[in-house]
Amino acid sequence: MESIGKLIIVPTPIGNLGDITLRAVEALRASDAVLCEDTRVTGKLLAHLGIEKPLVRLDENTIRERACAVLERIQAGEQLAYCSDAGMPGVSDPGMALVRAARAEGLATEVLPGASAATTAYVASGFSTTRFLFAGFLSKKASERQEALAAMRAVDAALIFYESPHRLASALEAIADAFPHREVAVCRELTKLHEEVVSGPSGEVARMFQERAAHTPIKGEIAIVVDGPSDAEADEAKDASLVEAHERAAELAAQGARPKEIAKQLVASCGIPRNAAYDIALAARDEGTRHA
Numbered sequence: 001m002e003s004i005g006k007l008i009i010v011p012t013p014i015g016n017l018g019d020i021t022l023r024a025v026e027a028l029r030a031s032d033a034v035l036c037e038d039t040r041v042t043g044k045l046l047a048h049l050g051i052e053k054p055l056v057r058l059d060e061n062t063i064r065e066r067a068c069a070v071l072e073r074i075q076a077g078e079q080l081a082y083c084s085d086a087g088m089p090g091v092s093d094p095g096m097a098l099v100r101a102a103r104a105e106g107l108a109t110e111v112l113p114g115a116s117a118a119t120t121a122y123v124a125s126g127f128s129t130t131r132f133l134f135a136g137f138l139s140k141k142a143s144e145r146q147e148a149l150a151a152m153r154a155v156d157a158a159l160i161f162y163e164s165p166h167r168l169a170s171a172l173e174a175i176a177d178a179f180p181h182r183e184v185a186v187c188r189e190l191t192k193l194h195e196e197v198v199s200g201p202s203g204e205v206a207r208m209f210q211e212r213a214a215h216t217p218i219k220g221e222i223a224i225v226v227d228g229p230s231d232a233e234a235d236e237a238k239d240a241s242l243v244e245a246h247e248r249a250a251e252l253a254a255q256g257a258r259p260k261e262i263a264k265q266l267v268a269s270c271g272i273p274r275n276a277a278y279d280i281a282l283a284a285r286d287e288g289t290r291h292a
Helices: 022-030 039-049 063-075 095-104 117-125 142-151 165-178 202-215 231-254 259-270 274-290
Strands: 006-009 033-036 055-057 079-083 109-111 132-137 158-163 183-188 196-201 222-226
Touching: 006 063, 006 095, 022 039, 022 079, 033 039, 039 055, 063 079, 063 095, 095 109, 117 158, 117 183, 117 196, 117 222, 142 165, 158 165, 165 183, 165 202, 165 222, 183 202, 196 202, 231 259, 231 274, 259 274
Parallel strands: 006 079, 006 109, 033 055, 033 079, 132 158
Antiparallel strands: 158 222, 183 196, 183 222
């Protein structure tokens, strides 16, 4: 009987090896080879499970050059498993590119459910926001990081980021600047012996880790959860919109625009209610008339 090749995406523990699933173990045992980000990391996991399989390194630097060979092996009937270093493959690692390539070739692809640092951190934060956005790693460049955070201010959800230990302090500082009214949770070494969850106002958490980093290097895998928009943030945004609307209305009135046209532009550019926009437009016209 002709064997049918398959790519199996196998989630691995994010820390505690006891979190491996039975299906994941079965898939690893049944595979002809195991593709992985780092052969040393996955090799230790297989040794712990008592499984011996050929390992093929497939990280972000090698996946493009080796993807074709991998797909050919699946087409030839092999069953290949892919593991990231920790957690759910395809989430901020090369696994998604492999899944996309296999799907494009019409190859059988099976994704097993399992541990994920993003969802674990979301629950561990204790925040009550019912939606979340996983945003991966923030940019190493300060300007790009600030731009990305600014774009996420309007997202009505908790935000989840992964971050490296040596960039944690600077990332938290940028988050505090972008979200001064929000709560933040730093989840470090989840499921491991030295698991730590530190939460509080964004500015306080940023200062705490800046002081810690100044005395001793921060280590471990880290996920950051930023709570959803607060009432204070909504009020601040509303006040800023009103200030912008008054300034814009004054400019338009000075140019001779009618109140109806001014109100229309205020609704479109400042996002304020139509009635409030018209009141501001009338006030701008009257103020302009008094100074004429």
